[in-house]
Amino acid sequence: MKAAVMYEKGMPLELVDMPEPMAGNEDEVFVSVKAVALKHFDKGRASGSHYSSEAAKPEGRIPGGDGVCVPEDGTRVYGMGVSGMLAEKATIEKDRMVVLPAGIDDATAAALPNAVIGSAMGLRFKARIQPGDVVLINGATGFTGRVAVQVARHYGASKVIATGRNEKSLQELLALGANEVISLKQDDEEIIKQIKTSHANEPIDIVIDYLWGHTAELILGCLKGRGNFTHKTRFVSIGAVTGDLIQLSAENLRSVDIELSGSGLGSWTKEQVGKLFREILPEMFQLAADGKLKVDVIPAQLKDITKLWELDVPDGRRLVVII
Numbered sequence: 001m002k003a004a005v006m007y008e009k010g011m012p013l014e015l016v017d018m019p020e021p022m023a024g025n026e027d028e029v030f031v032s033v034k035a036v037a038l039k040h041f042d043k044g045r046a047s048g049s050h051y052s053s054e055a056a057k058p059e060g061r062i063p064g065g066d067g068v069c070v071p072e073d074g075t076r077v078y079g080m081g082v083s084g085m086l087a088e089k090a091t092i093e094k095d096r097m098v099v100l101p102a103g104i105d106d107a108t109a110a111a112l113p114n115a116v117i118g119s120a121m122g123l124r125f126k127a128r129i130q131p132g133d134v135v136l137i138n139g140a141t142g143f144t145g146r147v148a149v150q151v152a153r154h155y156g157a158s159k160v161i162a163t164g165r166n167e168k169s170l171q172e173l174l175a176l177g178a179n180e181v182i183s184l185k186q187d188d189e190e191i192i193k194q195i196k197t198s199h200a201n202e203p204i205d206i207v208i209d210y211l212w213g214h215t216a217e218l219i220l221g222c223l224k225g226r227g228n229f230t231h232k233t234r235f236v237s238i239g240a241v242t243g244d245l246i247q248l249s250a251e252n253l254r255s256v257d258i259e260l261s262g263s264g265l266g267s268w269t270k271e272q273v274g275k276l277f278r279e280i281l282p283e284m285f286q287l288a289a290d291g292k293l294k295v296d297v298i299p300a301q302l303k304d305i306t307k308l309w310e311l312d313v314p315d316g317r318r319l320v321v322i323i
């Protein structure tokens with residue numbers, strides 16, 4: 001089979017012929033792969049920068065943690081790979097697959113789950129979102145942030161404030177369900193003023209953060225209290241696009257009723273992951289099939305994988321390799 005292989009961490013991917021993988025036990029399913037999205041998670045694991053990265057193997061590793069595929073019975077499913085999925089064939093985990101509805105195309109179905117994981121898992125299990133909550137999404141202009149805006153509204157957020165750099169994507173977010181946008185291209189004083197004004201008018205219940213770094217410091221500073229009773233805000237870190245470390249004063253934590261948590265591999269319970277595959281993903285696939293959850297994908301071909309792997313796609317879109 002053709003497969004994209006990385007021989008050393010961080011090196012370019014090569015398209016080579018590899019032996020087909022075999023299901024190792026009855027919990028694994030052999031599949032033909034149809035579509036795989038190229039996302040930060042796969043790139044981070046392959047380069048070694050993600051905390052869940054595995055050691056390099058001399059025979060090479062095939063990246064691609066998940067995708068749309070077809071087992072031998074012909075059902076079209078979304079699955080999580082046991083073997084790497086940037087290949088014509090793969091093995092997936094039997095209890096981590098979801099049968100896809102008819103109305104969703106392969107590229108959309110391959111791109112959606114990582115963004116659903118990066119939005120719904122945090123909103124439901126870390127922020128415990130309730131109808132009527134006010135949600136601020138920091139770094140909402142990316143692929144996952146754009147899904148988060150829609151998922152927050154679907155879960156009943158009364159107001160979504162989206163922050164980001166990309167003006168085009170910020171404007172599009174207003175059509176996707178955001179009520180207010182704050183440009184991160186402004187100077188710090190203006191960003192702080194706008195967040196504080198918004199928080200004073202309608203207190204922020206939840207912050208979903210994809211950036212961390214400087215803008216997370218600004219937002220946490222905006223929530224700081226003055227010794228009086230404060231509104232409770234659940235701040236959930238999901239990504240760290242602009243830096244893994246921040247400065248956070250202890251006063252900031254003591255002066256406000258804040259709950260700081262993260263949402264990612266290692267922070268969820270088995271039951272929550274079970275719900276992801278039984279409830280959350282099937283619901284989100286159906287919403288997308290019904291045209292109620294919108295994403296922007298760019299289909300591409302496996303033969304071009306070496307250059308695709310290095311491409312940064314702007315405007316909140318996602319590259320999807322069709323196999």
Ligand SMILES: NC(=O)c1ccc[n+]([C@@H]2O[C@H](COP(=O)([O-])OP(=O)(O)OC[C@H]3O[C@@H](n4cnc5c(N)ncnc54)[C@H](OP(=O)(O)O)[C@@H]3O)[C@@H](O)[C@H]2O)c1
Pocket residue numbers: 039040041114115117118119139140141142143144145164165166169184210211238239240241242263264265314315316317
């Ligand atoms: N924990 C999880 O379960 C989980 C799941 C999915 C994703 N994630 C993480 O979430 C993060 C976002 O993922 P994504 O899929 O949305 O990625 P993406 O589509 O590549 O978007 C990246 C975002 O970061 C913004 N950005 C980049 N550099 C910036 C800067 N210097 N200042 C301000 N904004 C900047 C981009 O803004 P522009 O639009 O202006 O370029 C864009 O909004 C990544 O760290 C990813 O690993 C985590």
